[in-house]
Amino acid sequence: MILKVLGSGSKGNCYLLENEKEALILEAGVKFAEVQRTLDFNIRKIAGCLITHEHRDHAGYMNEFLNCAVPVYASKGTINHSSIKGFRLPLVLEAGKLLKTGGFKIIPFETRHDAAEPLGFFIHHAETGNILFATDTYYLVSTFSNLSNILIECNYRMDILEANVKAGHIPKAQRDRTLQSHMSFAACREALLSNDLSKVNNIVLLHLSDGNSNALEFRQDIHKATGKTVSIADKGIILELNKTPF
Numbered sequence: 001m002i003l004k005v006l007g008s009g010s011k012g013n014c015y016l017l018e019n020e021k022e023a024l025i026l027e028a029g030v031k032f033a034e035v036q037r038t039l040d041f042n043i044r045k046i047a048g049c050l051i052t053h054e055h056r057d058h059a060g061y062m063n064e065f066l067n068c069a070v071p072v073y074a075s076k077g078t079i080n081h082s083s084i085k086g087f088r089l090p091l092v093l094e095a096g097k098l099l100k101t102g103g104f105k106i107i108p109f110e111t112r113h114d115a116a117e118p119l120g121f122f123i124h125h126a127e128t129g130n131i132l133f134a135t136d137t138y139y140l141v142s143t144f145s146n147l148s149n150i151l152i153e154c155n156y157r158m159d160i161l162e163a164n165v166k167a168g169h170i171p172k173a174q175r176d177r178t179l180q181s182h183m184s185f186a187a188c189r190e191a192l193l194s195n196d197l198s199k200v201n202n203i204v205l206l207h208l209s210d211g212n213s214n215a216l217e218f219r220q221d222i223h224k225a226t227g228k229t230v231s232i233a234d235k236g237i238i239l240e241l242n243k244t245p246f
Contacts, residue, residue: 077117
């Protein structure tokens with residue numbers, strides 16, 4: 001199973017988990033035409049699209065996905081706060097309730113973001129083992145068992161954010177919203193170290209802020225803290241998400 005990053009950040013988020021037979025899409029923040037090209041136009045292999053919340057950089061192209069007969073899954077709150085156009089509707093996800101689609105088993109869980117009913121996803125596939133997907137949340141309430149791969153937000157570092165406020169690059173209101181909606185480097189590190197990482201093969205850092213992060217330092221410091229292979233979810237990267245490192 002491979003991970004393909006089509007976008008990760010405020011300009012649009014979309015990730016593909018794909019093998020030769022099937023694909024699971026995480027987020028609908030890029031045009032569906034881009035997804036089609038990435039899949040060599042074999043959209044029949046799409047098992048579904050999971051959406052964490054209604055903000056445009058994560059759900060802005062939901063209608064395009066729906067109109068192309070892609071099964072789209074989101075919480076009731078996300079659906080109610082989205083502008084659904086057309087005759088196809090998203091399917092409702094509930095935190096803690098198992099979803100099976102294709103070879104994927106997904107358990108949604110609650111996250112902390114300034115959205116109606118945001119979710120993260122605990123995903124299992126025979127090829128990948130257990131995957132944690134958590135983005136646009138300033139905190140993780142739960143810990144997770146037997147993780148093989150982790151995709152987690154690492155949006156900003158406090159000293160960089162405060163320096164940008166002091167320099168007048170961003171307003172204080174934006175700073176305050178960031179603190180209550182996105183995961184800091186410190187919170188990301190704490191969340192990772194709160195889980196058993198003994199079986200983890202990959203940690204992928206998501207949704208880095210353009211101005212309030214340092215990708216090189218984040219990758220190096222998370223690697224130093226965890227001892228794991230750490231990657232930044234830059235657009236266009238392709239990673240192997242194996243169940244084991246072999």
